Amino acid sequence: MIDLPKVRRETPGVDHRIHLNNAGAALMPLPVYEAVTNYLERELQIGGYETSSEKVDELNAVYDSVATLIGSQRDEIAIAENATVAWQRAFYSLDFKEGDRILTTQSEYAANYIAYLQIAKRFGATIDVIPNDGQGALDPTALERMIDGKVRLIAITWIPTNGGLVNPAEEVGRIANAHGITYLLDACQAVGQMPIDVTRLGCDILTATGRKFLRGPRGTGFLYIKKELLARTEPIMLDLFSAQVTAPHAYTIRPDARRFETWETNYSTRAGLRAACDYALDIGLSAIESRCRHLTNLAREQLAEIRGVKLHDLGAHQSAIISFTISNHDSASIMKQLAGKAINVSVSNPSSTPLDADARHLPPIVRVSPHYYNTEEDIGALIAAVRTIAAA
Numbered sequence: 001m002i003d004l005p006k007v008r009r010e011t012p013g014v015d016h017r018i019h020l021n022n023a024g025a026a027l028m029p030l031p032v033y034e035a036v037t038n039y040l041e042r043e044l045q046i047g048g049y050e051t052s053s054e055k056v057d058e059l060n061a062v063y064d065s066v067a068t069l070i071g072s073q074r075d076e077i078a079i080a081e082n083a084t085v086a087w088q089r090a091f092y093s094l095d096f097k098e099g100d101r102i103l104t105t106q107s108e109y110a111a112n113y114i115a116y117l118q119i120a121k122r123f124g125a126t127i128d129v130i131p132n133d134g135q136g137a138l139d140p141t142a143l144e145r146m147i148d149g150k151v152r153l154i155a156i157t158w159i160p161t162n163g164g165l166v167n168p169a170e171e172v173g174r175i176a177n178a179h180g181i182t183y184l185l186d187a188c189q190a191v192g193q194m195p196i197d198v199t200r201l202g203c204d205i206l207t208a209t210g211r212k213f214l215r216g217p218r219g220t221g222f223l224y225i226k227k228e229l230l231a232r233t234e235p236i237m238l239d240l241f242s243a244q245v246t247a248p249h250a251y252t253i254r255p256d257a258r259r260f261e262t263w264e265t266n267y268s269t270r271a272g273l274r275a276a277c278d279y280a281l282d283i284g285l286s287a288i289e290s291r292c293r294h295l296t297n298l299a300r301e302q303l304a305e306i307r308g309v310k311l312h313d314l315g316a317h318q319s320a321i322i323s324f325t326i327s328n329h330d331s332a333s334i335m336k337q338l339a340g341k342a343i344n345v346s347v348s349n350p351s352s353t354p355l356d357a358d359a360r361h362l363p364p365i366v367r368v369s370p371h372y373y374n375t376e377e378d379i380g381a382l383i384a385a386v387r388t389i390a391a392a
């Protein structure tokens with residue numbers, strides 16, 4: 001059981017706002033904020049290099065915390081400034097040649113899809129979208145049928161940015177592993193809202209951000225890359241941290257996943273990312289998942305009953321993201337009206353998920369994403385506010 005009064009005491013933002021934008025950026029808990037500010041305070045007092053050498057053990061512990069969070073080994077983790085950079089560092093380091101196929105999902109995040117298009121243009125690779133099942137999730141049977149000797153990569157978004165869909169990431173892993181195909185999983189919206197185990201998922205690469213359901217500081221993210229793949233993957237870009245000059249015309253690359261990092265980095269936010277992982281682990285990811293599900297179901301059921309509200313979430317299993325529109329009201333104005341009542345939500349634009357938006361003719365949609373620190377009263381206030389907007 002989550003100690004709700006404690007987590008709310010440790011989340012000062014809840015005193016002023018009903019924050020239902022955790023898929024955007026969650027409210028940081030105090031231990032995360034303090035980890036960042038204490039670190040910066042020390043830099044202020046004694047200097048940047050001096051602080052990083054004084055706190056070297058604490059800084060290195062971020063790798064243990066992330067590894068514990070996702071069930072990997074610490075040397076399979078690289079820290080990045082966001083999920084996109086983590087993803088790009090891995091994706092662009094894979095080698096592609098003409099005729100290679102990349103299999104992806106309809107709900108793929110736009111930044112990833114743009115990268116596939118670029119690689120397709122550069123190397124003559126092709127992109128194939130895995131069909132959905134009857135409920136709108138990626139269909140593993142259809143995926144199995146698409147496999148041939150040309151599939152170079154299966155790269156999917158687990159939980160999309162624009163709704164409650166949860167793609168069957170584990171089933172995809174089983175298929176990718178059975179055929180020896182590299183599997184890249186965008187877990188940006190999953191990390192922090194549910195237990196994650198990369199071994200069960202069977203992914204070779206997993207990327208995520210710190211600021212969303214994990215409640216870390218902005219400007220943080222991480223990359224997991226499985227040891228076997230790591231050993232044969234040279235980062236597309238190297239520096240003097242990821243590699244070392246060993247002879248006038250030779251260099252060697254670091255053995256661990258930090259080969260995807262650079263020498264300079266934002267140290268204080270690393271401290272914050274570590275605190276965010278530890279905070280989530282202390283509460284327990286299973287408890288977080290079930291409370292998220294409880295609050296989300298509550299909101300979804302009540303929203304569905306409001307006249308004029310249309311829910312857009314796909315899939316049989318749904319995450320803590322709810323997407324909806326209200327007839328005759330544009331989503332930006334709904335968000336603004338909710339903000340006027342101190343309720344934070346966001347709007348997901350078609351440009352973030354272009355394939356899905358196109359296939360379903362989606363307009364900008366309102367995105368509501370509760371977290372475990374929200375209350376039933378928060379959901380009640382949202383419902384009352386949406387009811388008023390819909391009735392106007």
Ligand SMILES: Cc1ncc(COP(=O)(O)O)c(C=O)c1O
Nearest residue numbers: 082083084109160161186188209
């Ligand atoms: C599914 C998904 N993937 C990737 C990203 C990119 O994350 P970041 O903004 O940390 O680069 C997002 C951000 O919204 C996302 O929702």
